[in-house]
Every structure is written in C-alpha cells, then in structure tokens.
Amino acid sequence: MQKYLNYSLDWLEQRKAHHTAKEICQQPQIWRNLWQIIAKQQNQLQSFLQPLLSDPNLEIILTGAGSSAFGGVALAPWLREHTHRNVYAYGTTEIVADPLQYFTANKKTLVVSFARSGNSPESVAAVKLADQLISDCYHLFLICNPNCALSDYATNNSSSNRIFQLVMPEGAHDLGFAMTSSISSMMLAALLLLGNIDQMVAHEAIMEIASICEQKIASWQEITKQLAHKNHQRVIYVGSSCFTGIAQESALKILELTAGKIASRFDSILGLRHGPKFMINSQSLVVCFFSNDGYIHQYDTDLFDELIHDHIATDVFALSGKNSGNKQNILALNSNLADCWLIFPYLVFAQMLAFEKSLSNGLTPDNPCPTGEVNRVVKGVTIYPFN
Incomplete structure (x- = not known):
C-alpha cells in the first residue's frame, strides 16, 4: 500500500492532505532529477551565465513572493561570502x-526570479519594472510551472538573449497550498548555478x-507527530546566516498550514534576545537551526543552552549537522556538509x-483556508503603471 x-494514501485523501504529504516526501528524488536537468542544459546555461558572472561589478538580485522570497533571503548571505x-x-x-529603492538604473543586473x-501578479510586474528601469538587465527564471505568465514573457522576449528560463523537474509545481518541493528545488537550482561549487562536490552533496x-x-515523523499533539500556541524558529531565511520560511509554513491558529516568529540566533524573546511563553515550541561552521556554532549552542535553562518554553529542539555531545533534543544529521x-x-x-x-x-493541509481569504496563487492585487 502506498x-x-x-x-x-486513502487516509490522506480523506483529510485532503495527500498532495502536501507526497510533495514533502518526493523532494530527495526531485533534487536528483534537478541535477540531471542542469547537467543536460549545462552548455546553454554556461553560455548565458558565464559572461555575466565574470563581471565583478554585476549585481545579482534574488526575488520572489512569500516562500520564493525567503529562499533568496536564505541563499544571499552564503552566496555573497563564498562567491x-x-x-x-x-x-x-x-x-x-x-522599485527605485531596489533597482539601480546604471548597474548591470541579473534578476533571478x-x-x-x-502567475503571481508581483512576479511578472517586478520583471517588467526591472526591464523598464535598469539599462543593462538580464533575467534568470527558476520556474516550476512551464505554462505561466513568466514563461510567456521569456518566450515573447527570446530575441533579446537576456532571459534564460530553467524549469524545475516534473512534480515540483506543488499542488498543495504551501510550497514544499517547489521552494527547495528552486533554491537548489540557484545554489548550483550561482554558487561556484565544484561539480563533483555538488553532486556528492546532493546525493x-x-x-x-x-x-x-521516518524518525522525524514520530517526533513531529508527538510535537504536533502538544498544545503549542506559538512556534519560534531561529538560525544564523543562511538559516535566518530558513527560519523565516519555516515560520511561514506553520502559519500557513495552521491557517493562523498557531502564531509563529523567526529571528537570528543573536537577534532573539533583543526583544523578540518575549514571544516565548509556557505554550511555545522553539526550534534552533545549528550551523556546521565552528565559529557560528558557538552562538547557536549558547542560545540553546540558555533556552533550556530558562525553563519557559514547553519544548526546545535543535537541528544540527554534527553531533553536539550528549545534549537532549538535538536532532543531528551526522553530516559535515557546509x-x-x-x-x-x-x-x-x-x-x-x-x-x-x-x-x-483539524485542518486540511492541501488547502487550510477553503473559504478563500488566502489563496495558493495570490489574487486581488492591482498592478499600477510606474512612470
């Protein structure tokens, strides 16, 4: 039985949860498939990207709406440091x-969408504004739906040679409300295309x-199920560097899939103490994302120990690449990956x-808001001309 x-599958379908469950589980295979897609298009991608990336003055803007924006927030610090x-x-x-706060008219720019x-109204509008306001503008579209407004824009402007669209593997166009395999596949694509990572290293890391x-x-399912049945009214995610963006995305997932019934918050490891720590009460779950960087890891463990010793939150958990001694509630991956x-x-x-x-x-994860106030693809946005 599947x-x-x-x-x-029957149990999930009855609860309108099968799309989300499947899309969470399929991600490892989606990542492997993405590697193959990029390998097949390597020559075309290099022809487009290499002249741009060889310019030290190039400005790269990672953009999107909601989860798509937070994927960029997570990657930008790491890409700045390592490239x-x-x-x-x-x-x-x-x-x-x-737009004038974010675009520089005379700066050569690659906009990564x-x-x-x-089909989000802001996605297409941001691309058009970039072309309107930036004199030397290029676009890399990382898209999950090949039949969309962004793809149409790329097709209609193909003669300019300023747009390259990479379609994620089949299945990455999530049917569930919340982005899961779509956001992880687009983030992985951006990392592979912009990260200056040796191909053998990248392949081994993906595997x-x-x-x-x-x-x-399997083991996380038991842990998350146990945590889910506790009366957490608040969930707080914290992480440093690229994990601040992941904390932001994780907080959004809780908010979306519980239709706002559980309040969520994100912050950096050091930022939490500067006021936002008041969010933690006796009905809170705090999840820390630990870095494998030895310097950053010191700050991670200091905060984790402090939260444990405060005895305020109902639960404090951490995810870590490496083992962190014999501390409880740290879920280690036993990995030395960056x-x-x-x-x-x-x-x-x-x-x-x-x-x-x-x-x-008691909600339906595939559509936690069936009354339609919040939609899978945003509605109700009027785009005004910018003069």
Missing part, C-alpha cells in the same frame, strides 16, 4: 511597491542530503512539523 509520511559577488534578496512584493506558479532526508523522514546544504534537510523537518500541526488542529 504511503507518505507513514500515512496511507564575492554583489548578491541581494528582495521580495517582489517590496520591489513592485517602490523564483516562481512556483509563475548526501537526499539520502539523509530519506533516512530521517551550511548551504544543511538548508534542505532542515526545510524538510520544518515542513513535516507544519503538516502535523495542521492535521492536529
């Missing part, structure tokens, strides 16, 4: 409202994170927790 997250390029992350929702549906997730899903790769198993854990919290609150 199962996802240890639930039968020494000018990489920034702005939401299309920020750009469209005030993350898009699940490719490792895929294997880790496939091995851990932080840019730990992003992906950490995301899977957070998605699983949000899924279980949704079920425990």
Whole structure:
C-alpha cells in the first residue's frame, strides 16, 4: 500500500492532505532529477551565465513572493561570502511597491526570479519594472510551472538573449497550498548555478542530503507527530546566516498550514534576545537551526543552552549537522556538509512539523483556508503603471 509520511494514501485523501504529504516526501528524488536537468542544459546555461558572472561589478538580485522570497533571503548571505559577488534578496512584493529603492538604473543586473506558479501578479510586474528601469538587465527564471505568465514573457522576449528560463523537474509545481518541493528545488537550482561549487562536490552533496532526508523522514515523523499533539500556541524558529531565511520560511509554513491558529516568529540566533524573546511563553515550541561552521556554532549552542535553562518554553529542539555531545533534543544529521546544504534537510523537518500541526488542529493541509481569504496563487492585487 502506498504511503507518505507513514500515512496511507486513502487516509490522506480523506483529510485532503495527500498532495502536501507526497510533495514533502518526493523532494530527495526531485533534487536528483534537478541535477540531471542542469547537467543536460549545462552548455546553454554556461553560455548565458558565464559572461555575466565574470563581471565583478554585476549585481545579482534574488526575488520572489512569500516562500520564493525567503529562499533568496536564505541563499544571499552564503552566496555573497563564498562567491564575492554583489548578491541581494528582495521580495517582489517590496520591489513592485517602490522599485527605485531596489533597482539601480546604471548597474548591470541579473534578476533571478523564483516562481512556483509563475502567475503571481508581483512576479511578472517586478520583471517588467526591472526591464523598464535598469539599462543593462538580464533575467534568470527558476520556474516550476512551464505554462505561466513568466514563461510567456521569456518566450515573447527570446530575441533579446537576456532571459534564460530553467524549469524545475516534473512534480515540483506543488499542488498543495504551501510550497514544499517547489521552494527547495528552486533554491537548489540557484545554489548550483550561482554558487561556484565544484561539480563533483555538488553532486556528492546532493546525493548526501537526499539520502539523509530519506533516512530521517521516518524518525522525524514520530517526533513531529508527538510535537504536533502538544498544545503549542506559538512556534519560534531561529538560525544564523543562511538559516535566518530558513527560519523565516519555516515560520511561514506553520502559519500557513495552521491557517493562523498557531502564531509563529523567526529571528537570528543573536537577534532573539533583543526583544523578540518575549514571544516565548509556557505554550511555545522553539526550534534552533545549528550551523556546521565552528565559529557560528558557538552562538547557536549558547542560545540553546540558555533556552533550556530558562525553563519557559514547553519544548526546545535543535537541528544540527554534527553531533553536539550528549545534549537532549538535538536532532543531528551526522553530516559535515557546509551550511548551504544543511538548508534542505532542515526545510524538510520544518515542513513535516507544519503538516502535523495542521492535521492536529483539524485542518486540511492541501488547502487550510477553503473559504478563500488566502489563496495558493495570490489574487486581488492591482498592478499600477510606474512612470
């Protein structure tokens, strides 16, 4: 019998949860498939990207809406550090409202658009504004839906040679409300295309994170299910560097899949003490994302120990690449991978927790808001001409 997250397909379909469960579980294979897709298009990708990336003054803007924006927020710090390029992350929702704050007219720019549906009003508007306002502008579309407005824009402007679209593997266009395999596949694509990572190293890392997730899903399901049945009214995610963006995405997942019944918050490891720590009460779950970087890890463990000793939160958990001694509530991956790769198993854990919290609150994860106030593809946005 086919199962996802240890639930039968019939059970999941009855609870309108089968798309989300399947899309969480399929991610390791989606990542492997993405590697093959990029390998097949390597020559075309290099022809487009190499002249741009060889320019030290190139500005790279990672953009999207919601989860697609947070994927850029997670990757930008790591890419800046490890490629020494000018990489920034702005939401299309920020750009469209005030484009002059984010675009520099005379700066050669590569706009990298993350898009699940490719039909969000802000996604298309941000691309058009970039072309309107930046004199030397190029686009890399990372899209999950090949039949979308962004793809149409690329086709209609193909003669300019300024746009390249990479379609994620089949199945990455999530049918569930919350982005799962779509966001992880687009983030992985951006990392592979922009990260200056040796191909052999990248291939081995992808195989490792895929294997880790496939091995851990069963044990994580028991842990997330137990946590889901506790009366947490608040969930707080914290992490440093690229994990701050992952904390932001994880907090959104809880908020989305519980339809706002559980309040969520994200912050950096050091930022939490500066006021946001008041969010933690006796009905809170705190999840820390630990870095494998030895310097950063010191700050991670200091905060974790402090939260444990405070005896305020109901539960404090951490995900870590390496083992952290004999400390309880630290879920170690037994991996020495760089932080840019730990992003992906950490995301899977957070998605699983949000899924279980949704079920425990009597909701339908595939569409936690059936009354339609919040939609899978945003509606009700009027795009105004910018003069």
